[in-house]
Amino acid sequence: MPFTDASGDRLRDWLGVTSEEFYDTEKFAIVPMGFCFPGQDSKGSDLPPRKECAPAWRALLVASMPQIELVLTIGVYAQSWHMGAGLRASLTETVSDWRNIWAAATGPKVLPLPHPSWRNTGWLKKNPWFEMELLPFLKSEIRSRIA
Numbered sequence: 205m206p207f208t209d210a211s212g213d214r215l216r217d218w219l220g221v222t223s224e225e226f227y228d229t230e231k232f233a234i235v236p237m238g239f240c241f242p243g244q245d246s247k248g249s250d251l252p253p254r255k256e257c258a259p260a261w262r263a264l265l266v267a268s269m270p271q272i273e274l275v276l277t278i279g280v281y282a283q284s285w286h287m288g289a290g291l292r293a294s295l296t297e298t299v300s301d302w303r304n305i306w307a308a309a310t311g312p313k314v315l316p317l318p319h320p321s322w323r324n325t326g327w328l329k330k331n332p333w334f335e336m337e338l339l340p341f342l343k344s345e346i347r348s349r350i351a
Contacts, residue, residue: 235265
């Protein structure tokens, strides 16, 4: 199961949901960019998703779930895939432009998020608007969809 660590705790806190709600397949689909663990680099960080994985299956899988109302693009790799030309120059620019991205979405709404890894704690401290502005909006949207 994905997100069974501290990053999952942080993500569920961002969403305002319990573990039971998060792992309920009627409420959430957790769709990784690759269905294989890519390994770790010399510093112990996960390597990027393998380049051949998403093109091989992602569009087919997403198309099989027409009921999707909201896509949380967690991290740069998911944002690149789902937002394409709408991606901004950096993760910070992309996430900080969340209101325009939300408004421009056709089909399922898209909301860019940083990865909830502990490695992004510094980013979160440098960007207090994320917690003050985006997270209350996110929690409200999630609650309205799973209630």
